[in-house]
Structures are given as C-alpha cells and as structure tokens.
Amino acid sequence: MAERLVIIGGDAGGMGAASQARRRRDDLEIVALERGTRTSFSACGIPYHVAGILDDLDDLVVRTPQEHRDQHRIDVRLRQEATGIDLTERSVEVRDHEHRRTYTLGFDQLCIGTGARPRRPPIPGIDADHVMGVQNLDDAEALLERAHRIRCQDVVVVGGGYIGLEMAEAFVRWGAKVTVVDAASEIMHTLDPDMAALVREAMGHHEIEVLTDVEVLGIEADHVVLGDRTLPADLVILGMGVTPNSELAGTAGLDLGPSDAVAVDRRQRTSADGVWAAGDCATSFHLLRQEPVHIALGTVANRQARVAGVNIGGGYATFPGVIGTAVTRLCGTEVGRTGLSTAEANEAGFGHIVGCVDGSTRAAYFPGATRVRVKILAEQNTGRLLGGQIVGGEGAAKRIDTLATAITAGFTVHDMVDLDLGYAPPLSPVWDPVVIACRVAARDL
Amino acid sequence: MAERLVIIGGDAGGMGAASQARRRRDDLEIVALERGTRTSFSACGIPYHVAGILDDLDDLVVRTPQEHRDQHRIDVRLRQEATGIDLTERSVEVRDHEHRRTYTLGFDQLCIGTGARPRRPPIPGIDADHVMGVQNLDDAEALLERAHRIRCQDVVVVGGGYIGLEMAEAFVRWGAKVTVVDAASEIMHTLDPDMAALVREAMGHHEIEVLTDVEVLGIEADHVVLGDRTLPADLVILGMGVTPNSELAGTAGLDLGPSDAVAVDRRQRTSADGVWAAGDCATSFHLLRQEPVHIALGTVANRQARVAGVNIGGGYATFPGVIGTAVTRLCGTEVGRTGLSTAEANEAGFGHIVGCVDGSTRAAYFPGATRVRVKILAEQNTGRLLGGQIVGGEGAAKRIDTLATAITAGFTVHDMVDLDLGYAPPLSPVWDPVVIACRVAARDL
Numbered sequence: 094m095a096e097r098l099v100i101i102g103g104d105a106g107g108m109g110a111a112s113q114a115r116r117r118r119d120d121l122e123i124v125a126l127e128r129g130t131r132t133s134f135s136a137c138g139i140p141y142h143v144a145g146i147l148d149d150l151d152d153l154v155v156r157t158p159q160e161h162r163d164q165h166r167i168d169v170r171l172r173q174e175a176t177g178i179d180l181t182e183r184s185v186e187v188r189d190h191e192h193r194r195t196y197t198l199g200f201d202q203l204c205i206g207t208g209a210r211p212r213r214p215p216i217p218g219i220d221a222d223h224v225m226g227v228q229n230l231d232d233a234e235a236l237l238e239r240a241h242r243i244r245c246q247d248v249v250v251v252g253g254g255y256i257g258l259e260m261a262e263a264f265v266r267w268g269a270k271v272t273v274v275d276a277a278s279e280i281m282h283t284l285d286p287d288m289a290a291l292v293r294e295a296m297g298h299h300e301i302e303v304l305t306d307v308e309v310l311g312i313e314a315d316h317v318v319l320g321d322r323t324l325p326a327d328l329v330i331l332g333m334g335v336t337p338n339s340e341l342a343g344t345a346g347l348d349l350g351p352s353d354a355v356a357v358d359r360r361q362r363t364s365a366d367g368v369w370a371a372g373d374c375a376t377s378f379h380l381l382r383q384e385p386v387h388i389a390l391g392t393v394a395n396r397q398a399r400v401a402g403v404n405i406g407g408g409y410a411t412f413p414g415v416i417g418t419a420v421t422r423l424c425g426t427e428v429g430r431t432g433l434s435t436a437e438a439n440e441a442g443f444g445h446i447v448g449c450v451d452g453s454t455r456a457a458y459f460p461g462a463t464r465v466r467v468k469i470l471a472e473q474n475t476g477r478l479l480g481g482q483i484v485g486g487e488g489a490a491k492r493i494d495t496l497a498t499a500i501t502a503g504f505t506v507h508d509m510v511d512l513d514l515g516y517a518p519p520l521s522p523v524w525d526p527v528v529i530a531c532r533v534a535a536r537d538l
Numbered sequence: 539m540a541e542r543l544v545i546i547g548g549d550a551g552g553m554g555a556a557s558q559a560r561r562r563r564d565d566l567e568i569v570a571l572e573r574g575t576r577t578s579f580s581a582c583g584i585p586y587h588v589a590g591i592l593d594d595l596d597d598l599v600v601r602t603p604q605e606h607r608d609q610h611r612i613d614v615r616l617r618q619e620a621t622g623i624d625l626t627e628r629s630v631e632v633r634d635h636e637h638r639r640t641y642t643l644g645f646d647q648l649c650i651g652t653g654a655r656p657r658r659p660p661i662p663g664i665d666a667d668h669v670m671g672v673q674n675l676d677d678a679e680a681l682l683e684r685a686h687r688i689r690c691q692d693v694v695v696v697g698g699g700y701i702g703l704e705m706a707e708a709f710v711r712w713g714a715k716v717t718v719v720d721a722a723s724e725i726m727h728t729l730d731p732d733m734a735a736l737v738r739e740a741m742g743h744h745e746i747e748v749l750t751d752v753e754v755l756g757i758e759a760d761h762v763v764l765g766d767r768t769l770p771a772d773l774v775i776l777g778m779g780v781t782p783n784s785e786l787a788g789t790a791g792l793d794l795g796p797s798d799a800v801a802v803d804r805r806q807r808t809s810a811d812g813v814w815a816a817g818d819c820a821t822s823f824h825l826l827r828q829e830p831v832h833i834a835l836g837t838v839a840n841r842q843a844r845v846a847g848v849n850i851g852g853g854y855a856t857f858p859g860v861i862g863t864a865v866t867r868l869c870g871t872e873v874g875r876t877g878l879s880t881a882e883a884n885e886a887g888f889g890h891i892v893g894c895v896d897g898s899t900r901a902a903y904f905p906g907a908t909r910v911r912v913k914i915l916a917e918q919n920t921g922r923l924l925g926g927q928i929v930g931g932e933g934a935a936k937r938i939d940t941l942a943t944a945i946t947a948g949f950t951v952h953d954m955v956d957l958d959l960g961y962a963p964p965l966s967p968v969w970d971p972v973v974i975a976c977r978v979a980a981r982d983l
Contacts, residue, residue, distance in 0.1 A: 136967070400956075514943075
C-alpha cells in the first residue's frame with residue numbers, strides 16, 4: 094500500500110506542504126481535509142472584496158480543489174473536518190459534513206495546517222451572530238451576505254490590528270459608518286504609538302472614527318456598550334488579532350508553544366514523529382528575540398509550508414525564522430514594519446537608540462513626492478539594527494524590505510550609511526529615507 | 539593664519555565634502571571654486587525639466603551659493619575655474635571668468651570634485667554647437683534655449699545609456715521627434731540584452747525610434763550620417779556615458795585609475811598628501827569585482843563626499859565601495875540593476891547561474907498589478923548573489939534595493955528564499971518576485 098500523507102486544512106499551510114511533497118514524491122497518496130468549501134485562497138484579499146475593489150471573491154482562490162486534484166493528484170475532501178488525531182493508531186477522525194457521517198483515516202505522515210481564528214475575548218455578547226471575523230472566504234461570504242441583507246449602516250470594529258483597520262476602510266467604501274474601538278492608547282500595536290498615530294490620522298481623514306483607551310463592556314443586537322456611552326452597531330467586526338486553531342493538536346498530545354500554537358522545530362516537525370505543522374497554527378522562531386513566537390502572516394505560512402513539504406517529500410529544508418515583517422496600505426497611507434518595536438525591544442532586554450526622520454518617497458522637487466516617516470531602532474553600543482517602521486505615501490511601505498534584509502544580515506547602522514541603493518528623481522531621493530534614519534542613529538552612537 | 543581648504547567643483551562631490559568638513563571644524567577657511575553659475579544641484583533631474591514635468595530649473599538646486607555662505611561659511615566663488623594645481627607650492631591657479639583675471643590660491647587641504655562630462659568619441663562634427671550633453675544646469679539651460687530658438691523638430695540621441703534614454707523621452711514630451719542610435723546590438727549596456735529589450739519595447743510604444751547596431755559616421759548641421767542612411771537632426775544629444783574631468787589632477791601629477799578617474803583610497807585620499815577627491819571625477823572600489831572602477835552616479839558622489847568631508851574635518855570615515863546599483867523610470871517602465879550583469883560576471887571570471895521570472899508588482903488579482911521581470915545572477919556552486927536586474931511597472935525598480943542589500947551582505951540564493959519580506963495584496967504578491975527569481979536559481983544549484 095502506498096504511504097499516505099494526510100493534510101488537515103486546505104489553505105496555505107496545508108496545501109503548500111502537499112504540493113511540495115508531491116513534487117518530490119510521486120508515489121505518495123495525499124488526502125487533504127478542508128472543513129470549508131475552498132482551498133488555497135488569499136485571506137489577505139478579503140477586505141478589498143468587501144471594499145468593492147475586487148468583484149469576485151473567487152479571484153482570491155490561488156488554486157481550486159479541482160486544480161489540486163488535476164495538477165498534483167491530491168485527494169481534496171471539502172466540508173470534511175478532522176475532529177480527532179490518534180497518534181498511537183496514527184489515524185484522524187473525520188466528520189464529513191456533506192454526507193453527515195464520521196470515518197477514520199489512517200496516515201503515515203500528517204501535516205497540520207489548521208490556521209487561526211479571530212480572537213474573541215470574554216465580552217458579553219461576543220458570540221452573537223452579528224459579531225464576525227474574517228479568516229477565510231466562507232466567512233467573508235457570510236459577512237457580506239449579512240451586511241447586504243440587513244442593509245448594514247453602522248459597523249464597529251473591535252480592535253485596531255491590521256485586519257480590523259483594513260476592514261474598517263473596506264466598510265467605509267462599502268457604504269457604512271465605521272467606528273474602530275481599541276482598549277489600548279493607540280491602534281496598531283505592532284508599531285510604536287508615535288508611528289501608529291500617523292495611521293490613525295490618515296483614517297480620520299477617511300471618516301473613520303477611532304476611539305482608543307476604550308473598553309467594550311458588552312455587545313447587544315444593535316449597539317456596542319462602552320464605559321460611558323454606546324455605539325450603534327448592526328455589525329461588529331473582530332480585529333483583535335488571531336488565536337491558533339491548535340485544539341486538535343493539543344488534545345492529541347502534541348506540544349504547544351507560545352499563544353498555544355503548535356510547537357515546531359526548524360524543519361516544521363511537531364513533537365510527534367511524522368507529524369508536521371505549518372502556517373498560522375504553528376510557532377516560528379524569532380531571529381532577534383531568539384525564541385519561538387506565534388506570528389500569523391501569509392508570508393510565514395507559505396514559507397513554512399514549503400519547508401514542511403520538502404521535508405515530508407524526503408528532502409531537506411529548514412525555516413530559519415521570522416523578524417515580523419509586515420506591510421499594509423490603509424486609507425492611502427502605506428505602512429511597513431520589521432524587527433522589534435520599542436516595546437518589543439524593551440521586553441527582549443535590548444538597550445537601543447532610535448533614528449527617526451521625515452523624508453520624501455521621491456526627490457523632494459518631483460511631482461508625486463509624498464512624505465514618509467522612517468523610524469529605526471539599533472542596539473546600544475553595537476549599532477546593530479533591531480527594527481524599522483515606515484509610514485508614508487505611495488512607495489513608502491516596501492522600503493521596509495531593505496531594512497528587513499539588513500536586519501537579517503546583522504547590519505549595523507554604520508553598514509547602512511554607505512549601502513549602494515537605487516536613486517532616480519521619480520523613485521527616490523539621493524539618500525533613501527531608510528538610510529537617513531540610520532545616519533541619524535549612527536550620529537548618536 | 540587659519541588652515542585653508544580649497545574645493546574645486548561646486549556640485550555634490552565638492553560641496554558635500556565642504557559641508558561635512560565645516561561641521562567638524564569651525565576654524566577651517568573654506569574656499570569653493572565653481573566654473574559655472576550654480577552649486578549643489580541635481581543633474582539627474584534635468585530630463586524632467588526638459589520634459590516639462592518640473593517648471594523651474596532652479597528647483598533642482600539643493601543649496602545655493604548664498605546658502606553655502608550663510609549656513610556653512612563657505613567662500614563660494616562662481617565662474618572661477620581652477621586651471622592648475624601646484625602640489626609642491628600647494629596652490630591652485632584660478633581663472634576668474636567674471637573679472638577676466640587669473641590668480642593663485644594657496645591651500646592646506648584640497649578636495650577635487652570636478653565631476654565628469656559626456657563622452658565625445660572622435661566622430662566628425664561631434665564638437666559642433668548643436669551636439670550637446672547635459673551634465674550641469676548651465677548645460678541644460680543652454681540646451682533648452684537652443685531647442686526653443688531653433689524650434690527643434692528632430693532630435694537624435696547618440697548612445698542608449700540612462701541619460702540618453704531619459705533625454706529621449708524628455709524631448710518627445712517637449713514635442714520633438716526623437717531617434718536613439720546605439721552602436722551596440724542593444725541599448726542600456728548595464729543591463730543584459732534580454733532585459734534591455736523590454737525597455738526598448740517600452741520606448742517604442744512612446745514613439746521613440748531606437749536603432750541599434752548602427753554607427754554614427756558623421757554629424758552635419760541638420761542631419762546625422764549613419765552607414766546606409768541619414769537622419770534629420772537639428773539637435774544631437776550625447777548619451778554614451780561620461781568621462782571624468784581629471785585632466786587637472788592628472789597634469790598636477792596625481793595618480794589616475796580606471797577610465798582616467800582620479801585614484802582614491804578608501805578614505806578618499808588621492809596620491810598626494812592632503813589632497814582628496816570625491817564624486818564623478820574619482821574612482822570607487824567595486825565590492826564584487828574587488829578592484830577600482832569608475833561609476834559616475836549621484837548616490838556614489840554624495841557618499842564619497844561625506845566620507846571625504848569627515849576625514850578632511852579630522853574624523854575617520856571610509857567608503858566601503860559600490861556594487862553599481864541604479865534605477866530609472868523610462869516611458870512608464872521602471873528599471874533597476876545592481877551588482878554584475880552577465881557580461882560583467884563573465885569578464886570578472888565568475889561562473890554563474892541565472893534565475894529569471896515574470897512576476898507581478900502586486901497580488902496578481904489586485905487592480906494596478908503590473909508585470910515585472912526579475913533576473914538574478916548567482917555564483918556557481920556557492921549560490922552567492924552576484925547581480926540583479928528588474929524591469930516592470932510601478933513599484934518594480936526600488937525592489938532592487940533588497941537585492942543590493944543582500945549582495946552587500948554576501949547572501950546566497952538560499953538565504954533569499956526564506957527572507958522575511960513584506961506582503962499585502964496592494965503592495966506585493968505573497969512571494970516577492972525578487973525571491974521567486976532566487977528560488978528558481980536555487981533549484982538549479
């Protein structure tokens with residue numbers, strides 16, 4: 094009998110591993126269990142569908158179940174949910190929602206790619222039907238269906254993380270009045286508050302009300318209860334980050350790590366032999382903090398899946414780790430961050446200095462040049478780059494990649510000053526703002 | 539008497555050094571000789587003024603002579619040209635064009651920032667008045683004045699380098715018919731021909747005729763003579779690169795390097811004590827070729843000037859070197875290159891493999907996503923990145939900075955595959971095209 098690989102979860106973590114494994118091993122039997130109705134989709138694109146920028150939700154599907162079947166001979170089983178893993182028997186219990194039956198599926202190798210789900214803190218009413226998150230395309234479909242059906246007018250986004258803010262902008266474009274509430278003193282906790290304030294300002298210009306230092310005490314059918322007031326809300330969007338779907342793995346006895354994500358080593362192996370995990374459900378190693386972390390991002394999921402798949406297929410690959418690079422565009426403002434924020438650097442015990450500059454995305458005299466603020470953190474004494482944050486106009490965010498590459502290389506701010514970067518008036522000032530920020534920090538060393 | 543620093547040349551190389559030196563030494567007497575009428579300008583912006591994108595040529599002036607006087611107490615002397623350097627007497631012979639007199643100026647330290655000028659190969663007629671280059675704002679003013687006066691209709695650009703092509707596009711926008719002629723089989727010799735062909739295609743769509751494998755045999759008053767035909771030309775633009783203005787230094791006995799550029803060490807010292815050089819007139823060290831080269835770019839000039847100025851001011855700084863990073867935007871197409879092209883890698887004796895992909899600047903489904911081709915070169919066996927080239931739509935070119943940083947760090951294509959870069963649908967695909975190109979190469983190793 095052929096060796097069987099079972100995949101739990103039909104998105105990036107699972108299917109990426111499946112495709113890579115297939116490339117290396119033609120003989121594997123591969124079964125993929127997906128409790129929803131779609132595979133390999135770009136969840137990050139959902140806000141743009143809500144906003145009406147993308148017409149068809151299925152444009153977000155990178156590879157359909159049929160394509161997986163045809164191109165990689167993967168037995169994709171939709172609406173089938175893994176409900177238990179038996180590590181001794183090496184089998185998965187499967188609930189087939191389509192045919193309302195349960196069966197047992199043996200495996201030789203197992204890859205867990207169950208993803209993550211929006212966090213729901215214990216607020217009264219948080220489990221109501223109109224309190225919705227967006228983690229997959231089925232969620233998105235349900236959300237939009239409801240918004241249309243109830244002729245949604247007032248949306249409250251609870252939590253000012255990336256997805257929450259992207260959904261806030263999307264619902265303004267959709268036609269609703271949107272309020273974002275955040276319990277912290279500033280939105281976007283992966284940025285320093287002074288940088289996040291620029292984003293908040295941009296959101297304000299797009300008629301999105303942002304309330305900070307505000308606790309949600311309860312959610313009712315048509316409003317949200319804050320400490321001193323209520324907000325009308327016929328739809329509530331969850332924007333407080335995600336929590337890994339790791340209950341299945343935990344119950345089976347697999348080791349869990351930070352945030353209860355499935356603990357994996359550098360080859361994406363879990364604590365059980367022949368059992369792998371990849372994507373939003375799994376831990377990553379943070380190259381600066383030098384410890385496992387849980388960072389749920391599409392880039393990380395895809396990279397981990399590739400590594401898991403190569404190893405499952407008998408090859409050798411390791412995932413070196415992450416530094417938390419992320420970009421987004423909100424209300425016309427581009428945002429990038431990498432490495433450690435000030436709070437993270439403090440928590441990790443790094444003494445650090447800061448370089449912060451207001452620069453321009455193009456030569457200052459060139460039409461279309463927009464303001465960009467770059468803030469970098471460097472280690473005290475050594476000058477080693479620890480983190481970077483960028484907020485600005487068109488062309489600002491992807492400059493974070495230069496800092497991400499430099500951090501990965503262990504560059505100091507001195508190394509940055511003479512880095513040979515590209516310059517042309519329509520594309521950049523002669524000294525790129527990321528370099529100027531490093532020069533400023535270098536002066537303080 | 540105060541120690542005197544004499545600067546020859548009022549643009550980036552000279553004035554950048556002067557400002558830095560002033561910051562560190564308040565006591566220095568600083569005299570700057572500039573044979574033209576402006577200081578510290580962005581020559582790279584000239585094509586955009588010709589194109590009508592920038593109204594005022596003086597917007598390209600970063601710092602006026604008066605600002606240099608006021609802010610840094612630099613005695614800027616316009617229309618005064620250094621005509622000789624006496625290293626024994628430690629003096630400069632100065633021709634004052636304004637007052638038609640010649641005088642001698644002693645120095646304790648001297649910084650040569652004489653720049654470069656467009657190459658004029660020995661073609662009959664190449665020295666005629668209507669054969670013009672653009673290296674400074676005075677040139678640009680003269681060029682536009684002539685174009686208007688003669689109601690210029692037909693422009694021929696000789697040579698398909700960056701400036702030549704930028705000027706070609708500019709003159710199309712200005713309203714002329716433009717032909718580019720290049721003796722080589724493809725334009726843009728700093729790119730591989732297959733990448734340059736994409737640029738040529740873009741130029742063709744903007745009604746710029748590009749003729750390659752064509753030698754210019756002579757230039758007449760109203761036409762250019764090619765082998766088998768003539769081209770009407772009431773204006774001829776030089777686009778065959780530049781040659782350093784190093785005659786003054788050479789005659790004085792200073793060592794010259796490749797392309798007869800003024801030879802400098804890592805601190806920007808010339809072969810004579812207390813004599814420095816920076817900018818387009820000077821050599822740089824190429825980090826991959828590991829030898830001195832002459833690369834005339836604004837970024838390099840500014841970096842060298844900073845290093846020279848710090849050292850002149852009694853500090854310590856070195857210029858580690860260059861890898862030839864350059865970007866531009868031509869006819870709506872963005873171009874970036876860094877490190878070694880295929881021809882350069884061969885010449886330097888590097889065995890190499892290639893990764894080349896067609897990708898997208900944004901998530902493929904996102905509106906505004908444009909095609910981008912990325913080509914990377916990596917060393918055989920080791921996989922060390924040697925070079926990168928990018929041609930594509932909006933957002934393509936500055937991705938070269940990621941490759942430039944990686945090359946500087948000595949990264950291999952394997953290091954690139956798991957680099958933590960930013961992803962969001964409006965800004966990038968989940969795997970950035972520069973990473974995919976490296977993945978392709980990694981597979982071939």
